[in-house]
Amino acid sequence: MKPIYIIGHKNPDIDSIAAAISYKFYKQSTDEGIYIAAAAGDLNEEINFVLEKFNFEPPQIIRNVYTKVDDLLDTTEIIYATIDMTVMELGNIMQKHNIKTMPVLDDQHKFLGLLTIGDLAMIFMDNLGQGRNLDKTPEILGNILNLKVADIMQTRGLALFEKDETVEEVRKNMLATRFRNYPVVDQENRFLGMISRYNLLDMKRKKIILVDHNERKQAVEGIEQAEVLEIIDHHRVGDIETISPIYFKNEPVGSTCTLIAEMFLDKKMFINKDLAGLMLSGLLSDTMIFRSPTTTTRDTRMANKLSEIAGIDAIELGKEMFDNTSLLDKLSDVELVSQDLKEYTSSNTVFAISQIETVDSNRIVNRKAGFKKAMEKICKNYDYAFMCLMVTDIIAEGTELIVSGDKSILVEDAFKSSSSSEETIFLKGIMSRKKQVVPVLYEVLRKATIM
Ligand SMILES: [Mn+2]
Structure with missing residues (x-):
């Protein structure tokens, strides 16, 4: 029997990896078939930290899902x-x-x-x-x-x-x-x-289940040749097309792990300590320890349950996860600005947003000049109209926005207020790429094309 791959977005984050692994466990006990948890790219240090802490093997890295002779x-x-x-x-x-x-x-x-x-x-x-x-x-x-x-x-x-x-x-x-x-x-x-x-x-396509994304740009290479069986997500509805009707669960909560943990509990299925810790990590990472405005009461309720099962204090785990300053110091400018990069398309305009979440943003923002150079290059290479880097400080609860690219003026106009100086755009209270930045940019682009 051919396996079914459960896979998150490119540039994997903790939520997408934790979701793939935990949904694999869920499917394996609820449905027939062989399920494999996969990652659509290399794992970063934060993910490895979580996997090691809760005793999970790294998921299989899959660079593309094109149909091969093997299939x-x-x-x-x-x-x-x-x-x-x-x-x-x-x-x-x-x-x-x-x-x-x-x-x-x-x-x-x-x-x-x-x-x-x-x-x-x-x-x-x-x-x-x-x-x-x-x-x-x-x-x-x-x-x-x-x-x-x-x-x-x-x-x-x-x-x-x-x-x-x-x-x-x-x-x-x-x-x-x-x-x-x-x-x-x-x-x-x-x-x-x-x-x-x-x-x-009678082409046998690779069978996949998408977690934590539903936009083609963010999906693994070759997605158009694969057969998408299910989608479990908490992002805006994007542009993935399927041949037949599928199970598409998309709810506005703080993390995909919240949805999957709920599914376990709805079916009264057993969650062991490690799995609870893993899902809790995804939840805490995406909600930035509940500080992100995407956080809902469902997330906090589920976090309480999971931390009880895991026997772990959620806030402590969150702080441990986000204390990445020493890890970030090791990465080059290009690595840092592209490790979490997500692409978006609005009619003919392609842009990208990266985000670094940290407990010590000053240390990161000091490298701004280097970031700008790296981003300039990335914009040229990938034809982005602009690229943003959100340096989000979880303790200060705000984001410094660094912008680059031909059309960066659009972004600056959208976010610059009287309180920002010429040099920096600091956005107090803005923590979420998905909820507070992406919609604003889509609106700006829509208006720009009308004018
Ligand atoms: Mn997520």
Whole structure:
């Protein structure tokens, strides 16, 4: 059975990773199937800290979900011939299993060659000639049946695929050749199965469940080729399209982990200490220890329950998580401004917002000149109209906004007030990218295009 990947957004944060892992546990006990918690990019230090603290393995990092040869393969039992088999044995196996293309493998399943029903037919026809010698036919047939696979198998001019080739490559290759079946091997030349034209028509897409996002720009590469089965999120409704109706849970609460923890409790399912700690971390991270205006009573109620189960003081855990100053010092300017970057699109305008949450913003803001340079570069490389960096101080409860890019004036106009000096834009009480910054920028862009 092919696994179903549960995956959060690119540039993963604690909520998206904790949501993927905890939802995996939920699905595994409520539904059939194999579920794998995945991450759409490298894990940052804060996530690793939380995973280690609560004894979780890091999720599998998945860079893209394009359909690969591997996805097309049937995972049924592999039937194969060995070089020392006779045509008689080979024929029996092919007949018994109704196989028209037989792979020849060694004892380590390495691929050696192929024999098709057509190859066999040709051998009989060549040897029997035009039937002029009927007396000799029984003898000729006996000889053929005693031939060894090693002597007659095809080893040249075959079209092989490797398991991580894309469907586009397969399509091109199949168009240029006219075989019935194509062997698939791994990097060590081990045989994995056969694919045919039929597998291309009946394309088996990767199955995924999205947590903590629902915008294409933020989703893992290749999302358009995957089959989205479910979405669990707490962001604005974006632009992911699905082929059939799906389970789409989107509620305005502080974190995806809040929603998943509620699902556990609704079903009266057991949550162990570590899982409670993990979900609590996602919740505290997204709500900035309840200081973010996205925080709802559902979040605080759930945090209380989870901290009770985990036997951990929520505020203490939150402070421990956000005390990242020493970690941030280790990152370069480019790393810092892009580690949490999210892209947004408004008609033809693409922009990006990064956020750093900290308990000591002065230390970060001191590096402003370097950030501006890094952001300028990022804007050029990715064609952003502008890019914002929110340096959010959880203790001071406010955000210093650093802006860059050709259209940065739009952002400055939207947020600069009389209280801000020329140099800095400090936004008192603004903590949430999603709730307090993104909507303002969409509104500004909408107006700018009308004018
Ligand atoms: Mn979230």
